Amino acid sequence: MDLKLDDHMKDGIRVVDVEGEIDVYTAPRLRELLIDLVNKGDYQLVVNMEKVEFLDSTGLGVLVGGLKRVRAHDGSLDLVCRQERILKIFRITGLTKVFGIHDTVEEAIKARKSEK
Amino acid sequence: MVELAFTPLPAHVRTARLVAVAVARRSGVPESLLDEVRLAVGEACSRAVEAHRQNCPAEPVKVELTDSGGRFEVVVTDSGHGAAPADDLAGPEMIPEGTAALSQAGAVPGASAAEAHNGLPAALGNGHGGLEDGFGLAVIAELADDVRISRTPAGISVCMSWPSSAR
Numbered sequence: 001m002d003l004k005l006d007d008h009m010k011d012g013i014r015v016v017d018v019e020g021e022i023d024v025y026t027a028p029r030l031r032e033l034l035i036d037l038v039n040k041g042d043y044q045l046v047v048n049m050e051k052v053e054f055l056d057s058t059g060l061g062v063l064v065g066g067l068k069r070v071r072a073h074d075g076s077l078d079l080v081c082r083q084e085r086i087l088k089i090f091r092i093t094g095l096t097k098v099f100g101i102h103d104t105v106e107e108a109i110k111a112r113k114s115e116k
Numbered sequence: 117m118v119e120l121a122f123t124p125l126p127a128h129v130r131t132a133r134l135v136a137v138a139v140a141r142r143s144g145v146p147e148s149l150l151d152e153v154r155l156a157v158g159e160a161c162s163r164a165v166e167a168h169r170q171n172c173p174a175e176p177v178k179v180e181l182t183d184s185g186g187r188f189e190v191v192v193t194d195s196g197h198g199a200a201p202a203d204d205l206a207g208p209e210m211i212p213e214g215t216a217a218l219s220q221a222g223a224v225p226g227a228s229a230a231e232a233h234n235g236l237p238a239a240l241g242n243g244h245g246g247l248e249d250g251f252g253l254a255v256i257a258e259l260a261d262d263v264r265i266s267r268t269p270a271g272i273s274v275c276m277s278w279p280s281s282a283r
Binding site for chain 1: 126130165252
């Protein structure tokens with residue numbers, strides 16, 4: 001399964017739907033998309049990882065890189081993920097404390113709106 | 117034993133992962149551990165590919181998968197000599213400093229204005245959106261049941277193993 005990327009606006013927040021495997025081969029495409037969005041002025045991002053089947057440290061690096069970029073513009077990057085196998089990787093690397101991780105896109109957007 | 121050698125291209129890392137999981141399953145590694153095998157082997161191959169690309173792009177990365185004495189063992193050997201910093205040689209007990217910083221990254225990002233990198237721990241990110249060198253090895257150390265990382269004359273060898281029930 002290759003990586004499939006899609007994005008749309010929802011309540012003023014850019015939602016990026018990721019499907020498939022994020023690894024050393026496919027992660028550069030996600031990185032490019034995130035850079036592209038930030039360059040276009042999208043600083044409020046939600047990355048929906050519900051359909052991600054595999055994530056490695058390269059993928060984590062790209063997400064952290066995206067977070068740094070939006071933070072530079074006082075933006076945000078939240079994640080949506082309920083899969084234990086993916087969440088485990090965030091846990092063992094301590095990144096659960098760096099990212100806001102939510103059960104659904106709606107919850108991620110709600111949490112972001114209420115923070116403002 | 118199953119032996120695999122592949123050109124150091126990121127696209128082949130997925131193939132190595134698939135082979136590793138297939139052999140692990142056949143060796144009787146419990147289903148609940150296969151995700152760990154997949155990720156750990158992927159991380160080891162990713163760092164080997166990177167080492168080769170920097171130092172010897174023409175040489176293949178080698179992966180050996182063996183099943184004996186109730187253990188499924190994977191050895192990923194690279195020839196990217198000199199590519200690994202000393203920190204990279206961390207075993208489970210000596211996880212790179214970056215990981216310690218990560219686990220202590222409890223502070224809510226942005227909570228401290230003084231914190232560098234927009235509130236992210238310094239270990240996170242090298243400006244290219246990647247994580248510090250050695251991060252993948254730290255992940256392996258958490259995932260494999262037993263890990264040994266050693267320097268060979270040619271490069272680095274990562275040996276990982278999990279329990280299996282040889283049939």
